[in-house]
Each structure stands twice: as C-alpha cells, then as structure tokens.
Amino acid sequence: MxxxxxxxxxxxxxxxxxxxxxxxxxxxxxxxxxxxxxxxxxxxxxxxxxxxxxxxxxxxxxxxxxxxxxxxxxxxxxxxxxxxxxxxxxxxxxxxxxxxxxxxxxxxxxxxxxxxGQTMGYGVMVAGREVTGQPNSPLYVRYVEPGSPAAAAGLVRGDVVLAVNGVPSSTVISTDNYAALSATAAGQTLNLMVGKSGSVEARLVTLTSAVYSLVPVPTSTTVLSAGGRKMGYVMVKDMISQAINPLDAAFAQFKRDGVSEVMIDLRYNGGGLVDTASKIASYPASHRTSGAAFASLLYNDKHSSSNQTFTFGNPINALAMSRVYVLTGSRTCSASEQLINALSPFVSVVTIGNTTCGKPVGFLPQADGCGTTYSVVNFESVNARNEGRYFNGFAATCPVAEDFTKPLGSVSEPLLVAAANHADGLGCPAVTNDRVQPQSASSKLLKSWQGEPGDRFGGMVAR
Incomplete structure (x- = not known):
C-alpha cells in the first residue's frame, strides 16, 4: 500500500x-x-x-x-x-x-x-525463501552471476543443490542456514553437490571465491506473444552505473524491432543507485515522464535542507509506452520498488510475479574511517504524487510462481508468459496452490532485506 x-x-x-x-x-x-x-x-x-x-x-x-x-x-x-x-x-x-x-x-x-562495479564471492544464488519450512523440497539454483566462479564451473539456473560443504540441502533448508554461500575473503572454498531435476546423477563442484566484474544487464531479447505481439524483455540485476550502456543498447534494439510492450525484469534486483533507477525508468515512456519528478528523497527534520528530487530523463533510445510490465518478487527491493512507485503516476505499471520486499527508505552511506561503512536508514522516497511508505511491498498485479528450471528470458518462463498473455488481453493466470503467496507479510521471510547469503547488498544510494 x-x-x-x-x-x-x-x-x-x-x-x-x-x-x-x-x-x-x-x-x-x-x-x-x-x-x-x-x-x-x-x-x-x-x-x-x-x-x-x-x-x-x-x-x-x-x-x-x-x-x-x-x-x-x-x-x-x-x-x-x-x-x-x-x-x-x-x-x-x-x-x-x-x-x-x-x-x-x-x-x-x-x-x-x-x-x-565488482563484487567478491562465488556467484551462486539459491531459491531458499521459496522452500522455507519444506526441507524435502529441491533447493534450486535460481541465478548464477556471469563471469563468476560459479559460472566458470558450469553451474546454471535450474541445477539442484543436494549438499553444501557436505551438509544435506534438507538440513540447510530446515536450519535456514545459507551462510556458506557467502565468502568473507577471496580464496575461500565452497563444495556443492549438484544434480538435475528428475535425475539421480550428481556431481561435486568446488568453487573458490574471487573478485569478479558484475554484469548488471545479463540478458535482453525481443519475443513474440502467442497473439503475435512484439515484446521487449530486459533483466536488470544491479542498479549501478554500469547498467546504463547495456540497457541503452537493449532499448535501441527494441526500437529497431518495433516492440509494442516492454518487460523489465527486477525480480532479483535489491536496489542500488537512485540515479541509475531514474535513468532506467526513463526508457519505457519518456514522452510522458521527461523532466517530471522521479522521486524525492526526504531526510529527517535535522537535515530537511538535504532533501533532493531526481527527475526522469529523455534518452535518445526511449520508447513511448503507456503501459510497462515489471517482473517482481520478494527480492525486488529498494531502488527497484522506487522505480515502480515513480512510474505509477504516469503509466500503467503491471507487476508480474510476487509481492516486493517493502523498502521505501534508504541510506546515506557513511564510512567510519576504521574500515567499515554504515548504511543506516536516513530517508524515505516518495513519487511525484508524494506517495510512499509501501512497507508491505507492492502486491503483484498477476501473482505467478517461478519455475527455476526455465532460463530467464525464455519464452516458456512463467513470469514472461504471464506478461505476454496479459498484453494479449487474456488477463492474469488463475491462481493455484503452486503459486507463491505474498512474502512481504512474513517477518521470517523478510528477516533480512538482503536475501539469502550469496545475494549482495543493495539499497538506495543517489548519484
């Protein structure tokens, strides 16, 4: 709300x-x-x-x-x-x-x-939230960072983690302990026993943590809906400045392809730079948003003169859409939710997937001079209508569960299919028991907005 x-x-x-x-x-x-x-x-x-x-x-x-x-x-x-x-x-x-x-x-x-635009770790992220309290469920790899040790070792989305450093996945799930997936220094080792869904074969994968460059826009493509509608799909994983050039290239291709709809996949985007979020939001509908307020950042009463407003831009490869599809989940957080909130006064925003994390506040990161940077909540964000405080997250227009065996951007991936069908005028798919319930209502699932260990920090940092 x-x-x-x-x-x-x-x-x-x-x-x-x-x-x-x-x-x-x-x-x-x-x-x-x-x-x-x-x-x-x-x-x-x-x-x-x-x-x-x-x-x-x-x-x-x-x-x-x-x-x-x-x-x-x-x-x-x-x-x-x-x-x-x-x-x-x-x-x-x-x-x-x-x-x-x-x-x-x-x-x-x-x-x-x-x-x-780099990070340190193994580069493998699992679907731990989705199996909370279900130790006998498969623990899927939901995302692998391109360029990471996990990618170099051949891990892909849809692999099933059977054991982590010798600990069965059922124990990892029941104890809700994914700490081994996060490295604290380069050169550490992670042993994963992995298999494929429906297969009895397994292999041991040994990963060594390292520093690697991020790929903030890992995939983009133009797809045809069942009704023949051209739709542009782009995933934005990290709200960092390095996302802008590949995003611009993606929208340039969408323009050449003559797409009539755009899907922005933010399901795993935990936030980042407010300026980057404002630039991303400027691409789908600059004819409606150019120069308008993207978000205002409002500090406490001691620092109200620091309040600032970010505006939408008018990039050369922007499109003129009246409706934008955003693929979301419980890991859609902070600056990613800010993008949804910012576009809402100007275009129809259709969210596909699951309820977002509910973080309308952000940070003014402060280094202490002793090697630690503190990101304490310093402000809230509101849109052009002064709307904010969506602490329960944004509920999905069309609730749809993920299928981790389907590649992101695939024409058979459920969130993409649901967006395409909605664009064809078929409405939302019927909600069945296999679809995830809104997760922002659960304090256990949201005990840390940063997600399972293995995810990176994000937040809202304006540049």
Missing amino acids: RVQATAFQTGAVRRVALGLTLAATAALTACGGGDDGTYVPPPQSCSVADQNTWLRSYMNDWYYWYALSPDPSPVGYSTVDSYFKAKLYQGGNSVFPADRWSYSIPTADYERFFGA
Whole structure:
C-alpha cells in the first residue's frame, strides 16, 4: 500500500530520504556531517569505545528514526556491532515498522560494488525463501552471476543443490542456514553437490571465491506473444552505473524491432543507485515522464535542507509506452520498488510475479574511517504524487510462481508468459496452490532485506 508522506516531527513521525551522491558521501566521510547538520567528528581512534561514541553521535544526528530509537550509553558494549544493533529502531510506532534494513559492510566491499562495479564471492544464488519450512523440497539454483566462479564451473539456473560443504540441502533448508554461500575473503572454498531435476546423477563442484566484474544487464531479447505481439524483455540485476550502456543498447534494439510492450525484469534486483533507477525508468515512456519528478528523497527534520528530487530523463533510445510490465518478487527491493512507485503516476505499471520486499527508505552511506561503512536508514522516497511508505511491498498485479528450471528470458518462463498473455488481453493466470503467496507479510521471510547469503547488498544510494 502506498500512502502520502507527511513531515516527521521529533518523537512522532518524521520525513526521510533515499540516498546521496557518492561525491556527497565522500564529503560526509571527510567532514562527518551534511550541509545543514551538526558536525560529527570521526572517531578519535579505532578502539571499540571511540567507535561506539562516534556511532552514537552520527546516528543521533543522521538516523531517520533517531527520535524513536533507543539511545543506550556506548559504555559496556564489547563490540561495535552489538552497540550498532542496540541503537536500531525496534518498532512500536503505528506508521513505521522496526528497522530491518540498516547494516554495515567493509568499506572496501562498498567501494568495489558501487565504484568499480565488482563484487567478491562465488556467484551462486539459491531459491531458499521459496522452500522455507519444506526441507524435502529441491533447493534450486535460481541465478548464477556471469563471469563468476560459479559460472566458470558450469553451474546454471535450474541445477539442484543436494549438499553444501557436505551438509544435506534438507538440513540447510530446515536450519535456514545459507551462510556458506557467502565468502568473507577471496580464496575461500565452497563444495556443492549438484544434480538435475528428475535425475539421480550428481556431481561435486568446488568453487573458490574471487573478485569478479558484475554484469548488471545479463540478458535482453525481443519475443513474440502467442497473439503475435512484439515484446521487449530486459533483466536488470544491479542498479549501478554500469547498467546504463547495456540497457541503452537493449532499448535501441527494441526500437529497431518495433516492440509494442516492454518487460523489465527486477525480480532479483535489491536496489542500488537512485540515479541509475531514474535513468532506467526513463526508457519505457519518456514522452510522458521527461523532466517530471522521479522521486524525492526526504531526510529527517535535522537535515530537511538535504532533501533532493531526481527527475526522469529523455534518452535518445526511449520508447513511448503507456503501459510497462515489471517482473517482481520478494527480492525486488529498494531502488527497484522506487522505480515502480515513480512510474505509477504516469503509466500503467503491471507487476508480474510476487509481492516486493517493502523498502521505501534508504541510506546515506557513511564510512567510519576504521574500515567499515554504515548504511543506516536516513530517508524515505516518495513519487511525484508524494506517495510512499509501501512497507508491505507492492502486491503483484498477476501473482505467478517461478519455475527455476526455465532460463530467464525464455519464452516458456512463467513470469514472461504471464506478461505476454496479459498484453494479449487474456488477463492474469488463475491462481493455484503452486503459486507463491505474498512474502512481504512474513517477518521470517523478510528477516533480512538482503536475501539469502550469496545475494549482495543493495539499497538506495543517489548519484
């Protein structure tokens, strides 16, 4: 559900905003504050005590929920992480749910992702959420990063993981423990026993974690619907600046092919740069959106002069659509949901798949000078109609379950088929028991907006 945002008053409800330019982030890192805020000096040293003291000052100034969150003394906490968690807003306000989004990561990882367009890991992602509480269900590989160790080893979407480092997949599912899929450093080893659906054959795949370049637009194609309608399909995996050139090439091809509909696949997109999201959203319907407000980022009452508005552009290869299909799921989050919300005042947005994650708030990432970057909730995002606060996510127009044995972009893949049939005027497919229920309603499924380990962080960072 979307509601209109109102000003956030100290002790009640406050306004927030979604991101910041990397240049502004660098400035904040250097000076410890914003253009209208209190100066927050960096830690005097990298001792736990000094880092805790700094974190308290920073969060009491820039945290969106500073007036609603606990404010324990930094004394007595043996780790910075334990103090950070103690400072997070725990809920209780009727407007805002508890903060399940704020997090910290090594600064090197943050800069690698948003700067160089690279990440470190194995590159294999599984469909763990879909089998929560079902230990006897197959654990499918849902996505493999092109260029990753997993891709080099021949893993593909639809492979079935039978064991992870010798632990049966049934145990992995029942314990909800996918931590082994995330590497903490290059050179670590992951052993996967994998097979194919319906086959008794299995093979052992050994992966070594490494740094690799992201492929933010892994596939695009033009397909024909059953009714003969030309439709452009493009998957955007990461909201980073490196996505724009391949996206432009995809829409140039759509224009040459004369497509009448466009499908943007964001089912695995956990967010990223607000500027990138605004550029992506400008391609399907610039005749309606050019120059209009894409999103306004609203900070807390201490930093309201930092509020900023991003606008739609008018790229040369833009199309003139009155309807846009967006393929979604519980991992569609943050800047990806922002794209849906931003387009809604101007075109008909038809969502196909599952309910999105429900994250209308974002970060102003802040490095502490000790090797850690904190992404605490700093703002909320609203569209041109001042609509936001969709904490329950966007329900799918057409609820459709994934078939992980079908390649993404295939004419037989269920979400793509449902979008094509809808475009042909056939409406949504009938909902049956095999289709996933809305997942944003489950706190267990959304215990971390970042997804199963193996997924990367995302969020909303404006550039």
